[in-house]
Amino acid sequence: VDVQLRRRLNGPPVASVGIVGGGQLARMMQPPAVALGIELMVLIEDPTSGAGPVITRHIVGPPDSPEALRALAEATDVVTVDHEVLDLGLMATLETEGVVLRPGAATLAVAADKLAQKQFFVGAGLPTPDFIEVRSPADLAARPWPGFVLKSATGGYDGRGVWVRPSPTEAAAVLAWAAGAGVRLLAEEAVSPEMELAVVLARSPAGEMVVYEPVQTIQGDGMCRAVVAPASIPASFAALARTLGKQVAERLDVAGTMAVEMFLVDGEVLVNEIAPRPHNSGHHTIDACSTSQFENHLRAVLDLPLGDPGLRSPAAMVNLVGSRSGVDPRDRLAQGLAADPTARIHLYAKAPRPERKVGHVTVCDDDPRRALDRAWKVAEIMGGEVKR
Amino acid sequence: VDVQLRRRLNGPPVASVGIVGGGQLARMMQPPAVALGIELMVLIEDPTSGAGPVITRHIVGPPDSPEALRALAEATDVVTVDHEVLDLGLMATLETEGVVLRPGAATLAVAADKLAQKQFFVGAGLPTPDFIEVRSPADLAARPWPGFVLKSATGGYDGRGVWVRPSPTEAAAVLAWAAGAGVRLLAEEAVSPEMELAVVLARSPAGEMVVYEPVQTIQGDGMCRAVVAPASIPASFAALARTLGKQVAERLDVAGTMAVEMFLVDGEVLVNEIAPRPHNSGHHTIDACSTSQFENHLRAVLDLPLGDPGLRSPAAMVNLVGSRSGVDPRDRLAQGLAADPTARIHLYAKAPRPERKVGHVTVCDDDPRRALDRAWKVAEIMGGEVKR
Numbered sequence: 001v002d003v004q005l006r007r008r009l010n011g012p013p014v015a016s017v018g019i020v021g022g023g024q025l026a027r028m029m030q031p032p033a034v035a036l037g038i039e040l041m042v043l044i045e046d047p048t049s050g051a052g053p054v055i056t057r058h059i060v061g062p063p064d065s066p067e068a069l070r071a072l073a074e075a076t077d078v079v080t081v082d083h084e085v086l087d088l089g090l091m092a093t094l095e096t097e098g099v100v101l102r103p104g105a106a107t108l109a110v111a112a113d114k115l116a117q118k119q120f121f122v123g124a125g126l127p128t129p130d131f132i133e134v135r136s137p138a139d140l141a142a143r144p145w146p147g148f149v150l151k152s153a154t155g156g157y158d159g160r161g162v163w164v165r166p167s168p169t170e171a172a173a174v175l176a177w178a179a180g181a182g183v184r185l186l187a188e189e190a191v192s193p194e195m196e197l198a199v200v201l202a203r204s205p206a207g208e209m210v211v212y213e214p215v216q217t218i219q220g221d222g223m224c225r226a227v228v229a230p231a232s233i234p235a236s237f238a239a240l241a242r243t244l245g246k247q248v249a250e251r252l253d254v255a256g257t258m259a260v261e262m263f264l265v266d267g268e269v270l271v272n273e274i275a276p277r278p279h280n281s282g283h284h285t286i287d288a289c290s291t292s293q294f295e296n297h298l299r300a301v302l303d304l305p306l307g308d309p310g311l312r313s314p315a316a317m318v319n320l321v322g323s324r325s326g327v328d329p330r331d332r333l334a335q336g337l338a339a340d341p342t343a344r345i346h347l348y349a350k351a352p353r354p355e356r357k358v359g360h361v362t363v364c365d366d367d368p369r370r371a372l373d374r375a376w377k378v379a380e381i382m383g384g385e386v387k388r
Numbered sequence: 389v390d391v392q393l394r395r396r397l398n399g400p401p402v403a404s405v406g407i408v409g410g411g412q413l414a415r416m417m418q419p420p421a422v423a424l425g426i427e428l429m430v431l432i433e434d435p436t437s438g439a440g441p442v443i444t445r446h447i448v449g450p451p452d453s454p455e456a457l458r459a460l461a462e463a464t465d466v467v468t469v470d471h472e473v474l475d476l477g478l479m480a481t482l483e484t485e486g487v488v489l490r491p492g493a494a495t496l497a498v499a500a501d502k503l504a505q506k507q508f509f510v511g512a513g514l515p516t517p518d519f520i521e522v523r524s525p526a527d528l529a530a531r532p533w534p535g536f537v538l539k540s541a542t543g544g545y546d547g548r549g550v551w552v553r554p555s556p557t558e559a560a561a562v563l564a565w566a567a568g569a570g571v572r573l574l575a576e577e578a579v580s581p582e583m584e585l586a587v588v589l590a591r592s593p594a595g596e597m598v599v600y601e602p603v604q605t606i607q608g609d610g611m612c613r614a615v616v617a618p619a620s621i622p623a624s625f626a627a628l629a630r631t632l633g634k635q636v637a638e639r640l641d642v643a644g645t646m647a648v649e650m651f652l653v654d655g656e657v658l659v660n661e662i663a664p665r666p667h668n669s670g671h672h673t674i675d676a677c678s679t680s681q682f683e684n685h686l687r688a689v690l691d692l693p694l695g696d697p698g699l700r701s702p703a704a705m706v707n708l709v710g711s712r713s714g715v716d717p718r719d720r721l722a723q724g725l726a727a728d729p730t731a732r733i734h735l736y737a738k739a740p741r742p743e744r745k746v747g748h749v750t751v752c753d754d755d756p757r758r759a760l761d762r763a764w765k766v767a768e769i770m771g772g773e774v775k776r
Contacts, residue, residue, distance in 0.1 A: 013718040014737075031419035034442045035674075037718055037735030037747075054422045056444050286423075290730045290752075305726035312700065312752075330401040330425055338693035342678045347425030349402075359425075364678075364700075 547610025
């Protein structure tokens with residue numbers, strides 16, 4: 001493991017990982033880093049929230065600062081990311097300069113652009129909902145399906161940048177905005193999935209791969225609200241979902257944890273979107289699996305052997321989301337803990353702005369439906385906006 | 389919960405805990421603090437090892453500095469400890485001044501002195517091996533049992549300050565040393581236990597208490613080498629051990645996690661020693677229980693509701709101990725991870741001096757004996773001194 005060898009020349013034997021972005025994903029990498037003695041360093045804009053209060057070493061700055069990124073790379077063995085809103089050209093340049101970037105710039109370039117993702121799926125022969133690039137109102141008018149979803153290719157997350165079955169007026173407004181902002185748009189055939197699925201996996205540069213059990217994701221307002229593990233689907237679908245996940249990871253040469261979101265629709269499994277990093281659909285792995293997605297991410301980017309992904313118990317995860325009521329889940333910690341002595345509460349040190357994920361609750365229970373019910377209950381008590 | 393209310397007046401709703409001492413126990417409090425959004429601050433002598441690299445806020449100084457302790461108390465809601473080598477008079481003074489100290493100074497005073505512990509056990513009617521205070525060679529000569537263990541009342545840990553069945557020459561040397569150093573000595577009847585047990589529990593100031601399953605501890609050279617959970621003993625003994633643990637905690641008015649070490653000998657359960665803090669005999673709870681001893685310690689000292697202590701799976705824990713070979717387990721992380729994909733490795737960022745605990749390995753397995761075998765195997769691969 002070359003990164004360890006480098007470190008050992010000038011100090012104790014510590015492998016270190018630099019993280020671009022200091023949100024909850026970076027924050028949740030810290031517990032496994034503590035366990036394994038891995039040193040983390042974040043490039044963070046606001047060191048008072050997310051990963052800031054819990055990771056000793058940080059560089060304060062934006063994720064597209066060449067100086068800050070070079071300082072992060074200089075101080076660590078490998079650089080990874082906690083989001084995809086990056087200067088992709090700069091990341092590619094750094095990689096050319098010798099920065100060990102995992103996932104690599106080519107993977108990030110596909111993941112950061114939904115149009116590139118769709119083109120990659122088609123090129124790789126992976127089933128995915130039909131789509132077109134939308135450059136003009138004429139493109140949209142010529143689409144071959146009535147119901148559609150309009151998406152900005154870049155910059156969207158948690159429902160932002162996605163318009164489901166927009167009205168003609170709304171679609172026209174989006175096109176005008178996109179033309180002005182220089183953002184590419186795509187339209188996808190709207191599908192009505194029987195279930196939304198996600199497969200989380202981790203892959204190391206050495207090519208080792210571990211795949212977590214497929215989960216059901218429950219969406220609301222374009223945002224993942226809850227996850228049930230395992231997804232209650234026939235074994236053949238679960239096997240297919242895992243195979244699709246593995247194909248994506250191999251073809252994209254992913255290093256680290258990756259999530260592949262899918263639709264189960266009309267007896268088919270379609271690939272929807274990918275994220276080459278720990279993902280909301282894998283938060284339950286902290287409490288429900290032998291090795292969490294965060295630990296396996298660190299192990300993978302350092303090219304260490306990966307940990308067993310097995311589900312120790314069925315489980316459900318519900319996000320704590322900021323609500324318009326102004327209730328802060330941090331003020332309801334005692335009530336949440338009292339409500340269910342086996343519930344696992346995770347808070348991200350984030351102010352609860354509306355529609356912002358500020359924490360999550362995981363419950364392990366032999367009955368995954370009961371787990372979901374129990375997790376919703378704790379989430380409701382803690383005052384996040386819950387949409388069952 | 390008063391501590392939360394105080395915090396909320398001048399910032400985001402964060403409960404904070406100050407820890408006197410920055411070793412591995414403080415280090416292992418950080419993962420649950422990250423999850424629950426609790427802020428930690430350590431008073432630490434060497435910020436480069438143990439908790440130092442993973443807890444953002446620290447005060448560098450000795451644990452008996454009045455200025456440093458007052459600064460720690462001022463910056464946090466409640467003060468707790470990671471060891472008992474303290475200035476007990478100073479801790480009592482701070483408590484009188486209004487510092488919220490959990491466990492309290494009276495509890496610490498008993499726990500820090502093995503003679504005070506024994507006198508407490510007798511006063512509380514708790515069964516314990518017979519003992520005498522040893523002030524002179526005559527006291528020792530007059531002991532009513534042939535085999536005995538000589539102990540310094542204060543300052544010992546991990547086998548230091550304990551002499552099992554010493555020769556007359558060795559005993560004389562210990563007495564001379566103790567007289568010169570002003571250290572009190574006690575002699576205990578040497579027992580030959582069928583098994584050594586430990587009960588870990590957590591108790592909050594509100595009086596809530598949770599008790600973990602009794603475990604078997606495996607000692608070597610006076611140090612805990614391994615733990616098997618649950619202890620393979622009849623249910624009646626397990627119930628008795630839990631009851632004894634609860635009695636100790638109630639009578640000592642413990643706040644936080646506490647370990648009670650016991651002997652199973654001649655069909656009796658005898659109380660041996662106590663530690664009012666997270667303890668080596670509870671490290672397996674991180675990976676094997678719904679709520680770890682470290683999380684319940686934080687919840688207890690903050691008077692938050694306690695978490696379920698249930699064992700999710702039988703498990704075994706083996707310590708990684710510095711050896712004379714000079715092998716550093718941190719250099720063998722990749723080999724350890726490769727050896728067993730479900731093994732949970734914990735490193736403490738400590739240099740591997742001989743007989744120093746620098747990490748531990750936990751394996752969950754339906755068969756606790758197989759768990760122990762697997763954990764030893766990983767520990768051996770990582771090069772710590774292993775004594776099966």
